[in-house]
């Protein structure tokens with residue numbers, strides 16, 4: 001299965017990745033607020049339960065494990081992974097619906113999913129959001145109060161391996177340390193704007209017409 005519009009230059013994807021609690025959603029939220037017309041968020045599927053305040057179809061499509069496995073069988077995901085014991089995946093349809101609106105497609109994908117995106121040679125820019133330290137990550141997750149103690153421990157354990165992937169060459173286009181949220185956000189915004197401007201000079205594409 002090929003990713004959507006891979007060859008005509010329209011599928012510029014901006015992927016955020018990094019450990020749970022690093023601040024991916026906080027940065028994406030700011031992008032969505034500042035550029036509501038220009039940026040669209042690809043809504044992933046997950047088998048985890050919604051956190052308080054999360055709505056089905058907004059933060060995630062919350063589905064049963066049976067439904068998720070059925071979608072895997074039908075080849076509906078460009079990437080999926082089992083993270084912290086739950087399935088997460090990006091469907092072709094989710095990306096397509098953003099690109100069809102003429103928006104830049106922003107995704108929140110786990111580290112394993114980034115490898116799939118790289119292997120597929122998609123026109124994607126991948127930004128790793130790193131916490132300033134593992135102890136700060138723990139304190140942010142504790143303050144967020146969205147995980148059980150067991151879930152939190154699993155996320156912190158996984159974070160150590162995820163942080164190591166920063167040493168791999170060619171996996172990430174940029175690593176941002178999310179120390180102060182506004183500063184980290186500005187670094188991401190500037191990088192995306194520069195990336196789009198370079199794309200614009202290479203080829204005239206729908207996505208590269210989007211200016212930040």
Ligand SMILES: Nc1ncnc2c1ncn2[C@@H]1O[C@H](COP(=O)(O)OP(=O)(O)OP(=O)(O)O)[C@@H](O)[C@H]1O
Pocket residue numbers: 018019020021022023024025026027140141143144178179180181182
């Ligand atoms: N720079 C920062 N300084 C202090 N707190 C922060 C900062 N960035 C994010 N936070 C807080 O840390 C918590 C985790 O951030 P967020 O939910 O954005 O992480 P995430 O990477 O999207 O996590 P997950 O993958 O679990 O969804 C949130 O409560 C958020 O408000």
